[in-house]
Amino acid sequence: MPDFCGIQLEHPVINASGTYDAIAARRVFGDALLEDFPFSAFVSKTITPEARGGNQPRRIWETPAGMINSIGLPNKGLEGFLAEDLPQLAELPVPLIVSVMATNREDFSRLVAAIAAREEVAAIELNVSCPNVHSGLIVGEQPAETESLLAALRPLTEKPLIVKLTPNVAAPEAVAVAAESAGADAVSLINTLKASAIDPLTRAPALAAGHGGLSGPAVRPIALQQLRAVAAVTEIPLVGMGGIGSGADAAEFLASGATLVAVGTENFRDPRAGSRVANELETEVYEAPSRL
Amino acid sequence: MTAPFGRRLCEVAGNVVSGGYRIFSLLDREGPAPEPGQFYMLAAAGSWGEGGGRPFLPRAISVAEAAPAKAGVRLDFLVEGVGPGTDRLCELEAGEGVWVTGPLGNSFQTPKQVNPDAAGAILVGGGIGIAPMAIWRRHLVERGIPLRVLLGFRNQQHSGGLDELFCAGGTLCPDVRLASEDGHAGHQGYVTDLLATMLAGDDATSAVVYSCGPPAMLEAVRALCSEHGVACELAMESPMACGFGACFGCAVPKADGGYMRLCVDGPVVRGDAVAEVAHA
Numbered sequence: 001m002p003d004f005c006g007i008q009l010e011h012p013v014i015n016a017s018g019t020y021d022a023i024a025a026r027r028v029f030g031d032a033l034l035e036d037f038p039f040s041a042f043v044s045k046t047i048t049p050e051a052r053g054g055n056q057p058r059r060i061w062e063t064p065a066g067m068i069n070s071i072g073l074p075n076k077g078l079e080g081f082l083a084e085d086l087p088q089l090a091e092l093p094v095p096l097i098v099s100v101m102a103t104n105r106e107d108f109s110r111l112v113a114a115i116a117a118r119e120e121v122a123a124i125e126l127n128v129s130c131p132n133v134h135s136g137l138i139v140g141e142q143p144a145e146t147e148s149l150l151a152a153l154r155p156l157t158e159k160p161l162i163v164k165l166t167p168n169v170a171a172p173e174a175v176a177v178a179a180e181s182a183g184a185d186a187v188s189l190i191n192t193l194k195a196s197a198i199d200p201l202t203r204a205p206a207l208a209a210g211h212g213g214l215s216g217p218a219v220r221p222i223a224l225q226q227l228r229a230v231a232a233v234t235e236i237p238l239v240g241m242g243g244i245g246s247g248a249d250a251a252e253f254l255a256s257g258a259t260l261v262a263v264g265t266e267n268f269r270d271p272r273a274g275s276r277v278a279n280e281l282e283t284e285v286y287e288a289p290s291r292l
Numbered sequence: 293m294t295a296p297f298g299r300r301l302c303e304v305a306g307n308v309v310s311g312g313y314r315i316f317s318l319l320d321r322e323g324p325a326p327e328p329g330q331f332y333m334l335a336a337a338g339s340w341g342e343g344g345g346r347p348f349l350p351r352a353i354s355v356a357e358a359a360p361a362k363a364g365v366r367l368d369f370l371v372e373g374v375g376p377g378t379d380r381l382c383e384l385e386a387g388e389g390v391w392v393t394g395p396l397g398n399s400f401q402t403p404k405q406v407n408p409d410a411a412g413a414i415l416v417g418g419g420i421g422i423a424p425m426a427i428w429r430r431h432l433v434e435r436g437i438p439l440r441v442l443l444g445f446r447n448q449q450h451s452g453g454l455d456e457l458f459c460a461g462g463t464l465c466p467d468v469r470l471a472s473e474d475g476h477a478g479h480q481g482y483v484t485d486l487l488a489t490m491l492a493g494d495d496a497t498s499a500v501v502y503s504c505g506p507p508a509m510l511e512a513v514r515a516l517c518s519e520h521g522v523a524c525e526l527a528m529e530s531p532m533a534c535g536f537g538a539c540f541g542c543a544v545p546k547a548d549g550g551y552m553r554l555c556v557d558g559p560v561v562r563g564d565a566v567a568e569v570a571h572a
Contacts, residue, residue: 271538
């Protein structure tokens with residue numbers, strides 16, 4: 001029974017933001033989804049202040065042991081989320097973590113204040129892989145930007161604030177330390193790695209956006225190293241993710257300093273991957289530690 | 293109707309060559325019978341990406357036919373090897389396992405459901421897209437709904453499935469007409485040539501058109517139907533990682549702006565709901 005920032009969870013496996021739409025999944029699979037919910041907490045897709053349609057297709061491209069995506073954060077915006085999605089997500093049998101993103105401090109504050117005020121929400125994840133429109137810098141790539149954002153958001157809520165780190169930096173541990181010093185309760189990592197693919201038929205970029213983010217087993221060793229580097233310099237709980245597809249994979253992250261692990265791309269291959277990873281952790285890995 | 297939650301292991305019951313395509317069958321002991329137009333996410337249980345790391349994701353494949361089996365449902369899929377995923381599916385051998393999620397997505401509506409004044413159906417299939425036309429044709433025939441079927445292929449190499457899916461007693465069903473770009477079968481030219489001729493006739497305005505095929509063909513069908521004021525349903529394809537609304541990869545532009553997710557809002561889409569069928 002992991003304790004994550006004071007939230008009691010049934011097991012250490014949650015989902016990565018943007019890799020599971022519990023509302024759509026319930027339409028497809030019915031209430032069986034709720035009876036055997038795959039994750040011990042549910043992380044929403046990233047919510048932005050205004051509604052977004054998402055990027056022009058093509059949005060995904062399969063790569064060796066992974067995929068590149070440039071989805072573009074389609075979502076209903078804060079108002080639409082609160083009115084339409086939140087009541088449905090509140091019916092899930094696990095704590096709800098809402099992921100948010102904005103391109104300036106005022107909008108970020110508005111999002112955090114409005115979402116933290118809802119009792120259905122257990123924690124908030126800050127997606128900082130976005131530019132600050134004032135500085136033009138990607139917040140999560142700059143320790144100072146991250147620190148000043150957290151300093152602004154921290155006073156707004158007592159609910160846990162989780163900072164989702166980008167892996168596209170030389171030293172993610174510096175950003176993690178900045179987040180921790182400014183009051184973050186936890187850090188999650190890694191987000192996707194910036195990547196490109198060329199369509200062999202057209203010799204042009206395969207994705208309409210030209211590039212996207214790489215995920216899947218291909219990124220797992222990179223995720224493990226970044227997790228180890230961050231764990232070495234922080235005290236707050238860490239959520240480790242990046243290509244986890246089995247209990248043995250998850251055990252590597254737990255052994256590297258993670259309190260929780262998140263399953264992302266594997267959900268696309270197996271809608272019940274979260275339960276499977278949790279069961280494998282329990283039965284195969286903990287009971288047979290030599291397999292590590 | 294909902295799909296069983298999660299993926300399940302199904303056994304390959306058979307896999308035969310049919311022209312340039314393969315038809316493989318799975319024995320599904322747990323799932324409900326699919327509706328015409330629905331699809332499954334499929335991945336071989338063994339040798340799926342172990343060597344070069346691809347295929348990695350499951351593949352979305354429309355069901356071509358379904359029939360009650362001793363224990364469950366037999367599902368037939370028509371495939372052409374065009375990449376690492378479909379190449380592997382073409383190699384499936386009887387007895388091996390396939391991870392199956394589904395049936396997924398929506399299904400075709402009867403002509404009367406689409407248009408209360410409609411009297412019959414025109415089915416237009418191209419290439420591997422003839423697959424969902426087969427199961428839909430059988431459902432319409434069983435309901436006694438008048439129909440015509442137009443099937444087109446690029447050339448002999450890129451054709452198949454007719455003997456197994458559109459023949460009775462060894463001959464092509466009488467409601468089926470063929471077109472081929474190389475002239476090896478039926479009308480030499482596009483299948484949409486046959487549709488254009490048919491829609492120009494007086495009796496066609498009371499039909500509903502159902503179509504599945506490559507994007508350029510679907511766009512021609514959509515434009516022809518729009519021009520003649522005939523309702524149509526298109527079974528579309530879009531790059532898809534999950535099939536259950538999770539990945540947001542299968543975005544298709546809507547006629548009224550924004551995007552739909554083809555896996556949960558399709559794969560069957562009304563012609564007037566999409567602005568244009570674009571090449572993915």
